[in-house]
Amino acid sequence: MTDLTCDVAIIGAGTAGLAAERSARKNGATTLLIDPEFIGTTCATVGCMPSKLLIAAAHRAHDARGTDTFGVHTGEVTVNGPEVMTRLRRLRDDFAGATRDSIMDLPDEIRIQSRAHFTGPTTLELEDGRSVSAKAVIIATGSSPMVPPPYRDLGDRLLTNDTLFELPDLPRRLAVIGGGIIGMELAQAMARLGVKVTLFDQSDSLGGTRDEDIHDALYDALSHEMTLRLGTDPQPTALEVGLRIDWEGGSEEFDKVLVATGRPPNIKGLGLDATGLDLDDKGMPQVCPATLQCGDLPIFMVGDADADRPLLHEASDEGAIAGRNAVSFPAPVPGTRKVPLAVTFTDPPLVTVGQPADEGAVTGTADYTDQGRAKVEDRATGLARLHADREGRLIGADLFCPGADHMAHLLALAITQGMTAGDMLDLPIYHPTLEEGLKTALREICGAIPLQHPGDRDCGSPSGA
């Protein structure tokens, strides 16, 4: 017997699931939003927002320590760990509370507090034994930290992004396992807050880069703030107090270890094998990135659950596309996917936009170690690489430089609009700004294509540009 029926059932009330529910309802469907907790999204509770709060405190400490060069003397800078963590949790709780309120604003009959698993392509069973029958199902179950076996028995010495933000105080010595996005952001933040940090990765390179020079600049910047041990196979041992990490050729003791070795999709226990979908060796179905449909069934997969572009704005976009397509099934419409944009909030930020420099691309470079505004601010470091096609149209960029998180949006706009390097040079670029640094890269592309240089466009550089 079916206990609940709807047009579209959404499993998971995170960013992607909430967007999917809104979209399906806006398109005329009756919906059910199923989640065991409704505690707020990963972004608000244990992801984007608390991590940025920690990073914000770290930036303040770093800037406070760096004032002497301006002739401004603040005296010794001290970091009060409990105060840092208390502010973090207070604001984090506000963000999470606002998200929870928006969930609670949904009509009661839509919210089903339970875990769900498939019993067929469009039928689900809830933990309390009730069943759900829908015309379409959207999977929006997110992802969770993967903790490799040797770290699982470390008790409270082990931290992941699920537990780090609950610490009452900052640890004195922290091992970070995984030099990907989470590892780099949190390792640098902790180091700037006075924690002695060693970052381990089994790979020889740090994550998030696709350009060798950008990687070298990133490595150089981080290596001044923490110990980097790449290409190692770290192995932990619990001590009476804290833990020891051994690797080939060395060992070091720590108070805590943060494991940031990736976040696989939450598909365990979902019963995907009951759907009839073809599953790969990881148990994942094929998901069309344009429609978010799984195979040819009325099942859609969005957000971190589909493992493609696991970022906040992509989770919202995917939810909205899938919500609409779940209603229009069996005629899903390909959604417009935005220019890929990823920002790692290190200082300076690490950014990728659009395509990498594939064969045939023309690349221009801007050096930020000698850029006027960056020098004014005592932040002169890193570089930007802009990539164009053979016609000079911008197709992508890799940046590790001050202001990269903001300039990335300008570049995404230019790529979306099909602008050439010359078109960008025809826009007003204020002096002296970080954006001005990009002119060097744009001019290099124009020269290499070559693009016609309008007779009335100046090619000089103002002082400190």
Ligand SMILES: Cc1cc2nc3c(=O)[nH]c(=O)nc-3n(C[C@H](O)[C@H](O)[C@H](O)COP(=O)(O)OP(=O)(O)OC[C@H]3O[C@@H](n4cnc5c(N)ncnc54)[C@H](O)[C@@H]3O)c2cc1C
């Ligand atoms: C530390 C950290 C920092 C980050 N920083 C950024 C950032 O700065 N910028 C950025 O763009 N992205 C960032 N991200 C990534 C971003 O947070 C995620 O991409 C986004 O939150 C994914 O949203 P989602 O809806 O897919 O998943 P979630 O928000 O995790 O939602 C999944 C929901 O599914 C529910 N669920 C799971 N299984 C079941 C089941 N069987 N039945 C019912 N419900 C179920 C869960 O309870 C949960 O509510 C960060 C992530 C982390 C971890």
Ligand SMILES: NC(=O)c1ccc[n+]([C@@H]2O[C@H](COP(=O)([O-])OP(=O)(O)OC[C@H]3O[C@@H](n4cnc5c(N)ncnc54)[C@H](O)[C@@H]3O)[C@@H](O)[C@H]2O)c1
């Ligand atoms: N600013 C942002 O947008 C932001 C911030 C944080 C997280 N996120 C999202 O969260 C996702 C997950 O981030 P993440 O950093 O956990 O994963 P990741 O995939 O970016 O990095 C994992 C790293 O761990 C290493 N690793 C794996 N197993 C290991 C082991 N046993 N020992 C040592 N190293 C090991 C890998 O080589 C890799 O470098 C990201 O893909 C991103 O989408 C985004």
